[in-house]
Structure formats: C-alpha cells, structure tokens
Amino acid sequence: MADNKIFLSEKDIPEKWYNVQADLKVKLPPPLKGDGSPIGPGDLAPVFPMELIMQEVSQEKWIAIPDEVREAYKLWRPSPLHRAFNLEKELKTPARIYYKNESVSPAGSHKLNTAIPQAYYNKKQGIKRLTTETGAGQWGSAISFATQKFGLECVVYMVKVSYEQKPYRRILMQTWGATIFPSPTTRTNAGRAVLKKDPKSLGSLGIAISEAVEDAVTSKDTRYCLGSVLNHVCLHQTIIGLETEKQLALAGEKTPNVIIGCVGGGSNFSGMAFPFVPRKLKGEDITFIGVEPTACPTLTKGPYRYDFGDEAKMTPLMKMYTLGHSFMPSGIHAGGLRYHGDSPLLSLLVHEGIIGAKAYPQNPCFDAAVMFAKTEGILPAPETSHAIRAAIDEAITCREQKKEKSIVLCLSGHGHFDLASYDAYLKGDLQDIALDTRAIDEALCELPDL
Numbered sequence: 441m442a443d444n445k446i447f448l449s450e451k452d453i454p455e456k457w458y459n460v461q462a463d464l465k466v467k468l469p470p471p472l473k474g475d476g477s478p479i480g481p482g483d484l485a486p487v488f489p490m491e492l493i494m495q496e497v498s499q500e501k502w503i504a505i506p507d508e509v510r511e512a513y514k515l516w517r518p519s520p521l522h523r524a525f526n527l528e529k530e531l532k533t534p535a536r537i538y539y540k541n542e543s544v545s546p547a548g549s550h551k552l553n554t555a556i557p558q559a560y561y562n563k564k565q566g567i568k569r570l571t572t573e574t575g576a577g578q579w580g581s582a583i584s585f586a587t588q589k590f591g592l593e594c595v596v597y598m599v600k601v602s603y604e605q606k607p608y609r610r611i612l613m614q615t616w617g618a619t620i621f622p623s624p625t626t627r628t629n630a631g632r633a634v635l636k637k638d639p640k641s642l643g644s645l646g647i648a649i650s651e652a653v654e655d656a657v658t659s660k661d662t663r664y665c666l667g668s669v670l671n672h673v674c675l676h677q678t679i680i681g682l683e684t685e686k687q688l689a690l691a692g693e694k695t696p697n698v699i700i701g702c703v704g705g706g707s708n709f710s711g712m713a714f715p716f717v718p719r720k721l722k723g724e725d726i727t728f729i730g731v732e733p734t735a736c737p738t739l740t741k742g743p744y745r746y747d748f749g750d751e752a753k754m755t756p757l758m759k760m761y762t763l764g765h766s767f768m769p770s771g772i773h774a775g776g777l778r779y780h781g782d783s784p785l786l787s788l789l790v791h792e793g794i795i796g797a798k799a800y801p802q803n804p805c806f807d808a809a810v811m812f813a814k815t816e817g818i819l820p821a822p823e824t825s826h827a828i829r830a831a832i833d834e835a836i837t838c839r840e841q842k843k844e845k846s847i848v849l850c851l852s853g854h855g856h857f858d859l860a861s862y863d864a865y866l867k868g869d870l871q872d873i874a875l876d877t878r879a880i881d882e883a884l885c886e887l888p889d890l
C-alpha cells in the first residue's frame with residue numbers, strides 16, 4: 441500500500457526559485473505608468489526594496505533562495521504532499537488525487553512563502569518598517585509573523601468592516617507584534633479624503649492599499665509590501681511546485697495529468713503550476729486549471745487588458761485579465777478571491793492557452809469543502825474549496841470515463857478562522873447571487889485606452 445503522506449527532509453528544501461519567464465517564447469508586457477509611459481526600476485524604489493524590484497523584472501531561470509530564508513522556511517517546510525485515499529474512496533474514482541498541504545504554515549496558508557523573503561530583503565537593505573493592507577487578514581497575519589522574525593516593525597491597514605467583524609486574525613497579527621489600523625484612518629491624505637466624504641465608511645481593499653502605499657513613501661526607512669499578483673510573489677511561491685515535483689517522483693508518479701489551484705491574485709496556483717510548465721511545453725499530458733468564483737470571474741469572463749491594480753489608481757498599469765479596477769464583487773465568503781485583476785504572468789500563460797481556468801458558485805464549493813473535511817479531516821479555507829470542487833469534478837469525470845488520471849491540487853490554507861462562513865453554509869444561509877454583468881461592463885468602460 442502506498443503512503444498517505446509523502447515527506448521530504450529539510451535538506452531537500454529547494455535552493456532556487458523558478459522563473460517561468462525564462463521558458464516563454466513571448467515576452468511579458470511591461471508595467472506602465474498611469475499615462476501609458478514606461479516605468480523604470482527607479483520609479484519603484486520608494487515603494488519596494490531593490491532586490492525585489494530586480495526579481496520583478498528578472499529573466500533568469502533560477503534565482504537563489506538566501507540561506508536565511510531557507511532557514512526560516514524550515515519552521516514548516518517542506519510541506520507534506522498527501523494522497524487523498526479517503527476522498528478517492530468516497531468518490532469511487534480510479535483517479536489518484538494528491539494535495540500539497542500549505543495549511544501547515546504558522547499563518548495557516550501559502551502566503552508565508554513570500555512574506556518571509558519579502559521581510560528578509562527589506563531587512564537586508566536596512567529598511568526598518570513595512571506597511572501593507574489586509575482584507576480578512578490572511579496576508580496581514582503572514583507578514584506580521586515574517587516581520588517580527590527579521591526584527592522589522594509592521595503596520596497593517598485592515599479594511600474596517602473586517603477589523604470589526606473578524607477579530608481573530610487581527611488578534612493573531614497583534615500577538616505577533618504588528619500594529620493594526622482600521623482603514624480608512626485619519627493618518628493619511630487618502631484616508632482623510634474618504635472620511636471627509638463618508639465619515640462612516642467601512643473601507644475597501646483599494647482604500648487600504650492607498651493608505652499603506654502613502655504611509656510607506658512618506659515615512660522614513662519604510663517600504664510597502666504586497667501578498668499576491670506581482671512577479672516576485674509568484675516566483676517565491678514556486679517553492680510549492682518544486683517540492684511537489686520531487687514528492688510526485690517519490691510517489692512513482694510520472695506525469696501529473698491535472699494541476700489545480702484556486703485563483704485570487706494568482707500566487708498559490710502560479711506557484712504550484714509554473715514549475716510544470718516546461719514539461720507541458722515539451723508535450724507531457726498536463727492540464728492546468730485555475731479556479732475562481734463565478735462572483736469574480738476574472739480569467740473566465742474578463743478581457744486581457746492594461747488596468748490599474750487598485751481602485752484608487754495608485755499602482756502602475758499591468759496587462760492582465762481584469763473585470764475593471766472599479767468592479768466590486770458581491771460579498772462572497774472566499775474574501776481572498778475577490779480581486780478584480782490577476783497576476784500578469786498567470787494572465788499571459790492563460791492568454792497563450794498554456795493554462796486553463798474555470799469558475800464555480802460558492803455553494804458547490806462548500807459542498808466539496810465539507811466532503812473533504814469529512815474524508816481527509818482538514819477544514820479548508822473557503823478560497824481553497826474552489827480548487828477542491830474542481831478536483832472532485834475531475835475525479836468524477838475519471839470515474840464516468842473509466843480513466844486513471846493523477847490529479848494534484850494546492851491546499852492553499854485551512855479555514856479555522858472562517859468558521860462563520862461554514863456556519864452560514866450549514867444553516868443554508870449562503871446565497872449564490874447571479875453575476876452582475878452590467879457592473880462589469882460599466883467597470884470595463886473605465887479602463888485606459890491602451
């Protein structure tokens with residue numbers, strides 16, 4: 441009988457991250473300033489440390505992981521790859537299902553894979569303080585842990601409605617020593633402008649980004665950091681796919697036929713998928729499926745266009761699949777998947793037809809999450825439940841077609857702080873609201889003409 445869990449030893453933690461740009465025939469369209477003019481590394485220097493800017497534009501295939509980062513990774517890496525025998529049995533499928541368990545990190549998700557190197561490179565440049573935004577607090581908790589590990593101060597602008605309604609991740613961040621402000625605040629011009637118009641504003645991710653960036657560029661020894669979307673974030677996350685590749689080989693799997701991940705900004709799915717892209721390009725039978733909510737169907741319904749990364753148009757323009765920076769998705773429980781855009785790199789691979797995408801409403805995703813919790817024992821994050829839904833559907837197709845495929849999914853995080861969402865689902869209170877296509881059309885009208 442094969443093992444339920446495939447472990448690597450700590451010395452097997454990869455020594456390099458993989459940069460998929462080096463293996464693509466097409467070039468990634470560059471980021472642009474708001475007026476459409478090119479952006480240089482110097483423009484980004486007040487916002488990010490130099491080494492991360494260099495990683496953002498690097499065309500090198502392999503980028504060395506610093507020893508200090510590998511040391512910190514050892515707290516929870518290599519993460520286990522599980523064979524989902526119990527789920528397979530429940531589904532009576534001939535498919536072999538594997539999941540890479542990123543929920544074992546101290547912060548409970550894959551986000552610590554990039555929080556650690558981001559804190560490290562800032563520290564190395566002599567930066568003393570990092571600012572960022574957080575919605576429900578997944579990214580905020582990862583960066584709070586990583587900054588204290590490297591002796592940096594951490595300031596998190598947390599969307600006010602989440603700050604008030606979801607106290608547990610705020611408490612986790614504070615336990616790790618971060619300072620949390622409910623955004624909008626009176627600390628920044630951006631926050632004061634919002635409060636002047638609407639003193640009762642509950643905030644949004646867009647406003648929180650504006651506040652965190654403004655704080656960084658106007659404060660001494662301070663930089664800003666982001667938990668998804670950017671090239672350097674996807675680069676750091678390739679540690680997921682690189683470990684998985686070694687573990688599948690140990691399990692005797694020649695080719696992972698289907699690779700699945702949920703997509704918010706695209707970082708956990710890119711991290712799992714990118715290391716396998718060269719093998720697909722060489723003709724191996726691999727299908728990649730990025731899974732998003734039907735309430736925010738960026739890859740499946742959006743156009744591939746230049747757009748801003750945030751509502752307030754503070755960020756550069758990036759070419760990506762987008763629903764428009766002013767699109768407000770309905771309040772689904774997978775908060776981490778409510779982003780109007782997607783990683784430019786992942787978008788390019790989807791545009792090239794190398795990677796595919798699919799969308800699901802939230803109720804079928806929670807159905808899948810509960811089946812997973814009952815069989816495999818892990819309660820997944822609502823975001824992750826999208827990947828599980830797609831994997832289960834692939835396994836059911838294998839049963840119907842009597843096909844023996846291997847299916848690999850990224851278990852991006854656990855749902856221990858999302859129990860209120862499960863409560864709503866179990867009570868039958870979750871709505872699958874029809875997508876407001878008119879709101880998307882209106883938001884797309886605001887895209888720059890590039």
Ligand SMILES: *Cc1c(COP(=O)(O)O)cnc(C)c1O
Pocket residue numbers: 549550551578579667668669702703704705706707708709776777821823824852853854
């Ligand atoms: C943030 C988050 C996501 C979505 O972000 P990506 O950048 O698309 O990976 C997915 N799952 C979990 C558990 C998250 O915390």
